[in-house]
Structure formats: structure tokens, C-alpha cells
Amino acid sequence: QQQVKQSPQSLIVQKGGISIINCAYENTAFDYFPWYQQFPGKGPALLIAIRPDVSEKKEGRFTISFNKSAKQFSLHIMDSQPGDSATYFCAASGGSNYKLTFGKGTLLTVNP
């Protein structure tokens, strides 16, 4: 059972464009939703995270939109840059051990 579904699997965007990645979850016990960025040969690094008591969080060019009733959340990257080219993972956690359940990832390519 895949608890966090992520789409699209890959995404190509022109420099300056908006990148949008979507995730849906099933477990209503999840209460923390981070996005991770991973470059080849590196571990995932936290990009931005949200809790379900807010519907949107913005940090610089990165915005998370959260829809609790639909159990969906998305990452928007504004003014996408070639340096943003990486794999992005949504994740979710809940409960006392805070273990993360990841989506399958989105390979983002930003063309110059």
C-alpha cells in the first residue's frame, strides 16, 4: 500500500517557469509534510515543510499548498532555475517516532 502518491514522475520546465509537483496521502494520522530535494550521489535535504493547521507556506521561491479535506499537498517552485534540477520527494509523518513515508519522487529538469 503506497501511502504517499506523488506526480508527475518527471517534469521539464524552462528557466523562469513554474514547477508544480503534487502529492496525495491516505493516512489521516499524518501531521507533518516535508519536501526534500536530492541531487545525484547526495542524501535528501529538507526544502520546506508544512503542518496541516495552515493551508500555505512560502519560503523564497518555494511554496507548499495544503488541502486537508482532499488529503493533498503540492510544491510550487517559482522562477525555476537550472540549479533547481534535482529529484524532489514529498513525505509525511505522524505519531511519536516521526518516521517519514516518502513519495516515489519527481525528477525535475530546468532547461536554460
Place this chain on the structure above:
Amino acid sequence: GAGVSQTPSNKVTEKGKYVELRCDPISGHTALYWYRQSLGQGPEFLIYFQGTGAADDSGLPNDRFFAVRPEGSVSTLKIQRTERGDSAVYLCASRFTGPNTEAFFGQGTRLTVV
């Protein structure tokens, strides 16, 4: 060091052999996690330590996998009788205890079983 350190970076082993993968967490982080990332997939949870004890080992795929953290800092993931299907990147993460504090990941150990 400032970050989570994992050694070795790469490990090639023959089918049936025993391997140990090491994780040095960020100093002061009492929570430590092991994840496994197969090619083209997201990391999958293996085991969680709070201090020295394994608080949740529900993600370990079978009894060939075992992990320890004897002094509450460094952790070792041990895999017995390795199989080709064990080939993956093994990631370690650590964090301070508390709700929704950031988990920091190491660069991973790429294990290849031939």
C-alpha cells in the same frame, strides 16, 4: 563533523557475504533512522532508534537485517547473507527529539551485491 556521516560511501560485496554500514549522526541528536532507497524510488523506512534502543524496527525486511546503537551515537546496520535484491542506497538520518524537528540525512552508502 557538522553533518551526518556514513561510511563507506560505496560497498561491493559478493552474494552471501556479511556487511556492516556505519552512521555517525549529528552530535546531540538522540533520534536516528535508517532508510533504504532503491533506484528510482523514494527512501523507505527501516528502523528508528531513540537513544540506544530500537524503538521501531517494523521496516526491516527480514531477520538478515539488524542494527545497533550501543552508546546512543554511532549506529551500525548489519546485513547477513546478502542477496542481490539488497542492492540499494542505505541512508541514515538523525534529528533532535521533539515534534517535527528537521531530519538531516547522510549521503548514503551505495551497496552493490554481485
